[in-house]
Amino acid sequence: MTQHVSSTNPLFENATRLQEAVSSVVVGKSEQVRLAVTVLLAGGHLLVEDVPGVGKTVLAKTLAKAMNSKVNRIQFTPDMLPSDVTGVAIFDQRKTEFEFQPGPVFANVVIGDEINRASPKTQSALLECMEERQVSVDGQTHHLPDPFTVFATQNPSEMEGTYPLPEAQRDRFMARISMGYPDRESELQMLESRDRVDPLSSLEPVLSAAQVRAMISQVQDVFVAPSVKQYVVDLARATREHEAVRVGVSPRASLHLLRAAKASAAIAGRSYVVPDDVRSLLVNVFAHRLVVGSRGGRKSSSYAEASRVLEQIAAQIPAPTGA
Incomplete structure (x- = not known):
């Protein structure tokens, strides 16, 4: 676009x-x-x-x-x-x-x-x-x-x-x-x-x-297409279902990612959000909230481990096109 x-x-x-x-x-x-x-x-x-x-x-x-x-x-x-x-x-x-x-x-x-x-x-x-x-x-x-x-x-x-x-x-x-x-x-x-x-x-x-x-x-007031909002939700839900994550991100995190994406778009001079706005902020907004580790195993809040998990999730969930 x-x-x-x-x-x-x-x-x-x-x-x-x-x-x-x-x-x-x-x-x-x-x-x-x-x-x-x-x-x-x-x-x-x-x-x-x-x-x-x-x-x-x-x-x-x-x-x-x-x-x-x-x-x-x-x-x-x-x-x-x-x-x-x-x-x-x-x-x-x-x-x-x-x-x-x-x-x-x-x-x-x-x-x-x-x-x-x-x-x-x-x-x-x-x-x-x-x-x-x-x-x-x-x-x-x-x-x-x-x-x-x-x-x-x-x-x-x-x-x-x-x-x-x-x-x-x-x-x-x-x-x-x-x-x-x-x-x-x-x-x-x-x-x-x-x-x-x-x-x-x-x-x-x-x-x-x-x-x-x-x-x-x-x-x-920055515009966000429905497909981009769905992209945010899909990323958030993936953290709750990932086998390496003990506690996924909250709905508040989804809202924060959307708001940050709108601000990122505005700083870039646009009146609308593109998927790259969401993707570029994913680790910064989500990683510090994740608790990684298997459900019954070791619990960790390692930022580096959480970042790796989020990179995997981002690679698996396709960004919307034409947004």
Whole structure:
């Protein structure tokens, strides 16, 4: 199918500006930047996993600054409490009533640094925030800002002092990416440009929170043919029936894949989704949710094993034609 990009497409132009701004700081990681912007415009949350020092937090901080939005960073530690994330009701003696003090989750972009260093109880404090965009404390509901997205980083599970993310928590993240080490040229460029100056400090915002909110709304209008929706469902169902998968993806994962595909199409300048949009995002959206292993055998949440299974599934299920 011929893909035509309109020269007067504000969403495409703004998405391009956002990616270029982030890439000026996060050098040599264009694919990771594109996926981060895709998740943002799809209204989702992103999980970034890799070893320390490869730019996980920098990616999130740069994206937040480029869109000129309120950003809060939460450094997760083993002794954190859920109220340290969501906030707490404090008794005001002058008013003789409890007053809610918002936690750091009340921001447009929440950077959850090393989320798997917190206890499962504290990790679960984000569940309602991520799914319903609200916080419930002492029977009162407090709505989070719009737009709202969580960019969480985590260290590999084999590192000391980490707790595995529970399945319910992983399922809230629309996609998972790995930063990876920079190539030789990018690392050399980083050494030359950041010896004295941090490029993030001089980055100017290219969009406002209101513009991003409008872009997220526009992405929802991207057209998806019935055959492409069926393709998404077939891929999801295949994970539940595969012999090497113990727990397949949820219906929420199907919805996340569809939304991400719509955002991917919009970033490419199209008003419709093609099967390649779905296929290119399959591993990023599904792999972190799979629990691989035979029904009665070893249970594993290995991202690498899940990725191999998904590649097999993608090879077995034909993409629709003429979509």
